[in-house]
Amino acid sequence: MMKTDIQIAQETELLPIRDVAQQYGIGEDDLELYGKYKAKFSDELINRVQDRPDGKLVLVTAINPTPAGEGKTTTSIGLAQAMAKKGKNCLLALREPSLGPCFGIKGGAAGGGYAQVVPMEDLNLHFTGDFHAITSANNLLAALLDNHIHQGNELRIDTRQIIWKRCEDMNDRALRNIVVGLGKKADGFVREDHFVITVATEIMAILCLAEDMKDLKDRLSRIIVAYDYDGKPVTAGQLNAVGSMAALLKDAIKPNLIQTLEHTGAIVHGGPFANIAHGCNSVRATKSALKLSDIVITEAGFGADLGAEKFFDIKCRMAGLKPDAVVLVATVRALKYNGGMPKADLGREDLDALAKGICNLEKHIENLQKYGVPVVVTLNAFLTDTEAEHEYIRKFCEERGCEFALSEVWAKGGEGGLALADKVLKTLEEKESDFHVLYPDQMGLKDKMDTIAREIYGADGVIYDTAASKMIDKLTDLGFGNLPVCVAKTQYSLSDDQTKLGRPENYKISVRDVYVSAGAGFVVMLTGAIMTMPGLPKKPAAFGIDVDDEGNITGLF
Secondary structure: OOOOHHHHHHHOOOOOHHHHHHOOOOOHHHEEEOOOOOEEEOHHHHHHOOOOOOOEEEEEEEOOOOOOOOOHHHHHHHHHHHHHHOOOOEEEEEOOOOHHHHHOOOOOOOEEOOEEEEOHHHHHOOOOOHHHHHHHHHHHHHHHHHHHHHOOOOOOEEEEEEOOOEEEOOOOHHHOOEEEOOOOHHHOOOEEEOEEEHHHOHHHHHHHHOOOHHHHHHHHHHOEEEEEOOOOEEEOOOOOOHHHHHHHOOOOOOOEEEEEOOOOEEEEOOOOOOOOOOOEOOHHHHHHHHHHOOEEEEEEOOOHHHHHHHHHHHHHHHHOOOOOEEEEEEOHHHHHHHOOOOHHHOOOOOHHHHHHHHHHHHHHHHHHHOOOOOEEEEEEOOOOOOHHHHHHHHHHHHOOOOEEEEEOHHHHHHHHHHHHHHHHHHHHHHOOOOOOOOOOOOOOHHHHHHHHHHHOOOOOOEEEOHHHHHHHHHHHHOOOOOOOEEEEOOOOOOOOOOOOOOOOOOOOEEEEEEEEEOOOOEEEEEEOOOOOOOOOOOOOHHHHOEEOOOOOEEOOO
């Protein structure tokens, strides 16, 4: 009987985290321990390594996700394990998972099979409390905002133009649109309000983009919570909220260290959704990893049209990062699904469906090459794959100037990633990265959105709702026109319509809403039917999760 991910993880003998840290020259005094197997980096460690040279940075991304699965996180972990097997000093830099998907439909973010980070139960549940701190800071700001209005509204906040939303780290559709302040006069001002999921909040993005505590507080102070009766922004700084919010985030800003099943170090910190926010782990985690190792394997959420684009155009732009290579993950099954093959038939060889669906992989290769970074394509291998299918894809990739390797890390751990590691090392040694962002800062917001839509999504242009177009003009007048654009879009298609698979053509992206995350430093454009608070499916994953009499968690993947 095939073992589940949690069975594999629970059967693994973990090293004490201080022993994992020692592999990277990190002493116990540099750690803030959360039990035996989790720790945070001290500020002293982060400051002490700043003058060291950077290692090589490798981004792992993927084609658009499908029900057939791609395994981006699993590939990232397995690749890091393979690098360690080859004697390389390698660190992972990953995102933390959200409770919403864990108890909903998507699952956790600890990898799978024999390529996991552990303790996976802790990671997928409360971990070190970072998300709770972010949730609390977000809702403290909301409470201070409503209290300011209740206490006389000195800042003349227009209650019809409050844009700050409450949050929680759970899928709860009933909280998307609510009314607060009902009851007596002392119970607050009656108004419409909203909840978003914690990973979609601006504070999550701020935590992930902040360089240090000073930068964190500066960014928090710039958060726009509402507009006043004259249409001018009202900020968290004006509400005197920054100090107390920073106090809640004091420990959350410190990167977390855990390990893989094969005891390779994994820095796991931050977790914005890539279909809503910028989809990358924290700048502090990535920069610390680059100082502590020779090779850093990181990933960005969902397909390359979302995660990789935002990694390049937002995270790298702000943090001055220059990736050295990109690994693009695909599967035979997912490519055949993009070619119109029914999910039930994906285990059958069908080169015609593969030929039709490989256009999705082709578009992602073209997109990544526009950033000047060398690309390695890897196939996450399944038992139902055939040699003919593998060879077709191999030839397709090599004709487009990409290295190619099979990945068997789910079944074999680091051993199954050696071929991929060889191709990544070859790329790092032989191919020079000429990384550059897609558009300049000084380009207008609509031109930036148009560039992303045409160059990355393959659209013919952009259609704006009237309100969205007016907001873009307003934000430009307020001085936010130089910020990068963060597109909220479905992850299932290159377009904003999740039913359009493969490589959609002859369509336009529809932008229905626009707002600025002034603290994070980007302008968000909501497209299609994307939502910032997901709902639970008919049979949530929560139904299968339990704890036995000995306290062992079961059913968590």
